[in-house]
Amino acid sequence: MAGVLVVPPGQGEQHWQPQPANGWVELLTSPRFTGAPAGFSAGLQELPPLGKIREHAHPAQTEIFWIVEGQALARLDGVVRRITAGTFMVAPPHARHGFINDGGGPYRMLWMLVPAGLEDFFVAIGKPKQPGAPDPTPYPRPADTGTIELSTVFETLDPPPAPPWDTAPITDPAVLEAIRREAI
Numbered sequence: 001m002a003g004v005l006v007v008p009p010g011q012g013e014q015h016w017q018p019q020p021a022n023g024w025v026e027l028l029t030s031p032r033f034t035g036a037p038a039g040f041s042a043g044l045q046e047l048p049p050l051g052k053i054r055e056h057a058h059p060a061q062t063e064i065f066w067i068v069e070g071q072a073l074a075r076l077d078g079v080v081r082r083i084t085a086g087t088f089m090v091a092p093p094h095a096r097h098g099f100i101n102d103g104g105g106p107y108r109m110l111w112m113l114v115p116a117g118l119e120d121f122f123v124a125i126g127k128p129k130q131p132g133a134p135d136p137t138p139y140p141r142p143a144d145t146g147t148i149e150l151s152t153v154f155e156t157l158d159p160p161p162a163p164p165w166d167t168a169p170i171t172d173p174a175v176l177e178a179i180r181r182e183a184i
Contacts, residue, residue: 007028017125022138027042055096060115062114067107070108080179080182102180121152
């Protein structure tokens with residue numbers, strides 16, 4: 001099939017992710033992949049219970065999400081929402097967004113970034129995920145993660161994210177109770 005990119009299940013480029021995510025990402029398309037379309041990237045990301053994606057924003061990219069499995073708390077431009085499988089979201093440039101898996105099972109979402117670049121971040125901070133190799137998570141974020149963020153598709157947030165939406169791992173699930181009550 002000329003011009004059509006097909007990625008069978010589990011056949012994307014996979015990387016373990018450090019704290020606070022503690023999960024993995026499978027890159028499905030990227031302009032750096034042979035035969036892939038230009039202009040956007042996409043991937044599947046999984047967070048285990050208490051895994052999170054710290055609140056962040058992109059300076060020139062629109063991020064599109066479709067929740068495939070599980071549930072999470074999402075902080076979207078200052079509003080905490082309960083999101084579940086089947087939810088679709090679009091975060092335009094500068095829109096703050098972050099996710100915490102407060103469920104008992106995996107939280108999995110498909111993301112697309114237009115224009116591309118998020119895949120470069122995941123590769124830079126992650127560890128390659130090899131079939132049959134043990135799960136190395138949790139492991140700490142690289143010391144230069146802030147530099148990697150700014151060299152890819154992230155902007156500096158002012159004010160910075162407050163706990164639990166920051167980069168610190170969640171070790172006590174009780175901290176999520178107040179946020180659950182706040183969620184709409």
